[in-house]
Every structure is written in C-alpha cells, then in structure tokens.
Amino acid sequence: MKQRGRRARTAARSSSHGARAERLAPYVLVAPAVLIIVVLRLWPLVLGVNFSFTGDGELNGSPVGLSNYLELAGDPLFRTSLRNVGLLVLLLPVAVAIPGLLATFIYLRVPGHRVYRSVYFFPAVLSPVIVGAIFNLMLGFDGPLNAVLGSIGAGPIDWLGDPGIAMFTVVGVHIWATFGMALVVFLAGFSTLDASLLDAARMDGASLRQIIWHVIIPSLTRTIQFVFVTTMIGMLTSMFGLLFIMTSGGPEGSTYLPEYYIWHQQGQMNRPALASAASTVLFVVMLVVGLLQITLLRRTGRQD
Amino acid sequence: MPGMRLARWMAAVPMAVLALATIYPLVFTANVAMKTRRDYILDRFSPAGSLRWDNLAEAWAGAGMARYFVNSFVVVACAVFLLLLLGSMAGFALSQLRFRGSSVIFLGCLAGLFIPFQVIMVPLTRIMADSGLVDTYPGLILAYVAQYLPFTVFLMTSHYRTIPAEIVDAARIDGNTVYGVYRRIMLPLGVPALLSVGILDALFCWNDVLISLLMMPSPEHRTLMIGVNALRGQYSDDIPTFASGVLIAAIPLLMIYLFLQRQIADGVTAGSTKG
Numbered sequence: 326m327k328q329r330g331r332r333a334r335t336a337a338r339s340s341s342h343g344a345r346a347e348r349l350a351p352y353v354l355v356a357p358a359v360l361i362i363v364v365l366r367l368w369p370l371v372l373g374v375n376f377s378f379t380g381d382g383e384l385n386g387s388p389v390g391l392s393n394y395l396e397l398a399g400d401p402l403f404r405t406s407l408r409n410v411g412l413l414v415l416l417l418p419v420a421v422a423i424p425g426l427l428a429t430f431i432y433l434r435v436p437g438h439r440v441y442r443s444v445y446f447f448p449a450v451l452s453p454v455i456v457g458a459i460f461n462l463m464l465g466f467d468g469p470l471n472a473v474l475g476s477i478g479a480g481p482i483d484w485l486g487d488p489g490i491a492m493f494t495v496v497g498v499h500i501w502a503t504f505g506m507a508l509v510v511f512l513a514g515f516s517t518l519d520a521s522l523l524d525a526a527r528m529d530g531a532s533l534r535q536i537i538w539h540v541i542i543p544s545l546t547r548t549i550q551f552v553f554v555t556t557m558i559g560m561l562t563s564m565f566g567l568l569f570i571m572t573s574g575g576p577e578g579s580t581y582l583p584e585y586y587i588w589h590q591q592g593q594m595n596r597p598a599l600a601s602a603a604s605t606v607l608f609v610v611m612l613v614v615g616l617l618q619i620t621l622l623r624r625t626g627r628q629d
Numbered sequence: 630m631p632g633m634r635l636a637r638w639m640a641a642v643p644m645a646v647l648a649l650a651t652i653y654p655l656v657f658t659a660n661v662a663m664k665t666r667r668d669y670i671l672d673r674f675s676p677a678g679s680l681r682w683d684n685l686a687e688a689w690a691g692a693g694m695a696r697y698f699v700n701s702f703v704v705v706a707c708a709v710f711l712l713l714l715l716g717s718m719a720g721f722a723l724s725q726l727r728f729r730g731s732s733v734i735f736l737g738c739l740a741g742l743f744i745p746f747q748v749i750m751v752p753l754t755r756i757m758a759d760s761g762l763v764d765t766y767p768g769l770i771l772a773y774v775a776q777y778l779p780f781t782v783f784l785m786t787s788h789y790r791t792i793p794a795e796i797v798d799a800a801r802i803d804g805n806t807v808y809g810v811y812r813r814i815m816l817p818l819g820v821p822a823l824l825s826v827g828i829l830d831a832l833f834c835w836n837d838v839l840i841s842l843l844m845m846p847s848p849e850h851r852t853l854m855i856g857v858n859a860l861r862g863q864y865s866d867d868i869p870t871f872a873s874g875v876l877i878a879a880i881p882l883l884m885i886y887l888f889l890q891r892q893i894a895d896g897v898t899a900g901s902t903k904g
Binding site: 343346347350351352354355357358359361362363364365366367368369370372373376427430433434435436437440441443444445446447448449450451452453454455458459460461462463467468469472501506509510512513533558561562565566569570583584587588591592597600601604605607608611 | 636650718722726744748749842855857
C-alpha cells in the first residue's frame, strides 16, 4: 500500500500544487457524505437524547430531569405501544419462518417455483400507503376476506375495528407486504449452499424435515441471522405508513407503536421533548432486541 | 425418493394459494376501479363488465394527482442523483484510497445505518425548521439524502472493494488525477451497483410517508403517497374513484417491478452477502 502511495505521488509530481490537491482528494471525496451523515444523523441522536431531559411548552429548553420518562411510564398509550412491540417480537419467528419455508420449497424446485419466486416478490415494491389502502378495501366489513369466511360459514370479523384483533391484522398485512424481500435474501443464501451436502442427505434417505433441520438451517445461520435482524428493524420502523392509513393508532389506541406515538406527540400534541424521550426508549429497545437476537442466534449457530 | 416428490407436490398447493393471495388484492382493487358507484354497492365482486376510465380520469383530475406526481418525481430524482453522486465518491475513497481516518469515517457511516429515522425525527425536524428548510423541495431532498446515504455509501464501498487495486494504479501511472480516476474508471465500473442501489433508493424515497409528512406540511407540496391518503377523505363515499387513485399511484411501482425486478433483488441481497 505504501508503494501505491509513492507511485501516486510520482504521477502527480507535475507541480507542488497538484501534489497537495492529490493528497487532499480523498477528503474532498468523502467530505459531503460525512458532513451530511454527521450533521443530519449522528448529531441529531445526541441532540435528541439531550432534548428528552428538557421540558415542553412553557418549560421549553429548561432541564426537567426524568419527568418525560416518568410521564411515558404512566401513559397508557405508550404502554400499549411497548406491549405491541412485545407482540411483534413474539410474531417475529412467524415473519421469518414464512419466507424461509417458501424459499426452501422454491429451492427444492416445487412445481412452478420460478413463477412463485417473482409473484411473491411483487408486494415488496408497493408502498405501505398503497398496501394499506388496498387492504382497507379487502378488510371491509363486507369486503372479500369476510366474504371468503362467510362462504365457509365463519365471520364476519371486524378486522380493523376490534381492539383485540386490529394489531394482528396490521402485522399480518405488514408480513404480506414484506415477506418477498426476506424471501429474496433467503434465496441468495441458498445459492451459496453446498448442493453436494443436500444430495448426500437425500441419498441417505433423509426426510424433508430432517433436511431442513440438519442441513439447511445450520448452513444458513448467517442468512437467518440477517433476516431476523432486518425483519425486526422493519417491524419497528416501517409500519408507520400502514398505521397512518389503516388505523391511525385506533381502535382505542390498540394499534399504537412507538413510531406512531412519537409522530403523534411531536406533530399533533406539540410535545417534542416527550416525543424525544419516546425516541430514546425506542432506540434502546432496538439495541437490546438486536443484540439479544445476535447473541441468541450465535449460540444456536455454534451448537450445530 | 418418492417421499420427496410427494412433499414437493403437497407444498405446491399452499404455495399456489399464497400466490393467489399475493395477486388478488390488486386485481380486486383494479376491478373496483372500473365499476360505477352503483355497481360497486350492488355487487363489489363481480367482474366489471367493461373497461371504464371515468373513475381514473376523475381521480387524476379531481384530486389533483398530477401535482402530487410532479412533486414526488422532482424530489425523488434529485435525491437519487445526489445519493449516487455522494455515495460513489465516498465509496471510491473509502475502498480504494489510503488516507488518515478512513476507517473511522467508514464506521461513522455504518453507525448512521443503524439509526432509524424515528429515533432522530424530532431533533432533525427542528434542525430543518431552524434552517428554514421545512416545506421546501431542498429540505425534503436533503432529508432523503441524509436518510439513505449511509446505506448507499455502504453498498458502493463494498462494490468498489471488488475492483482490483491494479486498475487504479495503472490509471494513476497514466497520469490521471484522483478525480480523473473517479470520473473515467470508477463511475463506469460502478454502473451495475449504481443501478441497483439507485433503484432501491428511488423506491424508498417514492414510497416514504413519514419523512414527507414531516418535511412538507402544506397541501400543494404533498408527495404522491400523502396525496393518496388525502384521497381517502375526499372520496370516502365513492370507493371506485378512491380505488382508481390507488391504482394510478401503484402503476409506476408495477412498472418498476415488471422491468427492474432483478436489480431490486440484487440490491436487497447485496446487504446480506456483503454485510
């Protein structure tokens, strides 16, 4: 590497001004990106944490200690939003298993696998707003889904109006909209899989379940880990559009998630400091969940 | 292995059902968009007899969707251009040039990748407001660039790492400056990555709701996705026209899906294999 530097200097020896410009060039190239990332991503993080210890309204800017956090702890809406995060964590294995299983079948060349691959990917390009709008129609009281249920003698279900059901409905729609992305990642993982291993397992008469447990899962640990983490991040940070158009946090606040709570407190209630405290909590929750997942998956990976 | 073959066929059934469940919602929406209000109320499931474009025209003109389209298009085009320019410049420097602080800078970009917008949205909105950038095109463009730059820098850096150092060395010996190498060698060699990262960035920006909602409060600055939400209120008693608006908003995405599916998939998987 040193040699490359020397050669570069020889090449640019024409004038001392040119040499200096060459030495500065890497900094010039990274400067705009660094400036934007520092000022508009890293600095706001510090600012936000700072902000969460100050007051709103009349107390704007003055330190209030932990009172925002205490208010959050006592706010039933925020508590619901955290409970819903817990629900997302519980549903996470489902959200990962569905694309994982589908990718397995596609990899094993189920009849029509080529078609399925591209059909499943299709909702992944749609925006949450479009998906939400479409499902507002699908999930209407006399919409198609209830019609299907009605034809087998069940339902109708108030998918978005029942506080006990609405959150599951929204998560279901989110999974519908995003499983194609995870599927593609899984398939990329499969393409690195050692085919001879699979053939050997088949020769030995292994069943499909044995193949999945003993061949596929151990060799795809890294991919599975990646999908787990990105799916979790996706659930915690990209459901705003769905909540915005499908439920607005209702009914009875049952579909609140931290991101919706933050937006609501900042934009509608004019409580930016309280919103900052909620942001900080969300960040900590994401860090903890992410690190837990990675250590957990590492450990299972090592056992195999 | 007859068991295996049987299992495959058994899997094909739920997979076909799922494929149907993937396609049907959009087909249903398109069908509703073709119906008159009366037809819709009488029977929302039967196939619309003929292709009727009235609802589409009404949604397009009545809701002023053209304006939303232009807003979205201008903002996304500028943001993606800047993202690719800044991302490839930084990616080139971080992967091929040796300079003091390069690893710290790369780590800083990575850290930016793990800060979700929700966590910084309050202070970011305040910074933007203090700089007079809220409710302006440059403000929203800058917000998008800031949001997706870490991702872009990261993918461009890992793409440029695959280019052998000898190519850069040879170009330098031929008398190219660092900028010349960037322009003549790195940009052309980066095209496949620029394409797939650019499409993903464009999708992210085009589909965004939250950032646009915060940065562009006034109605005439609405981007398309916020416009679709506004449509819902305007046509709450005229579902076919609402469905038409949704369909219009989905058409560019359908085009992208039909023609650029592979590039999107490449971009998505690049993060998983190189990460």
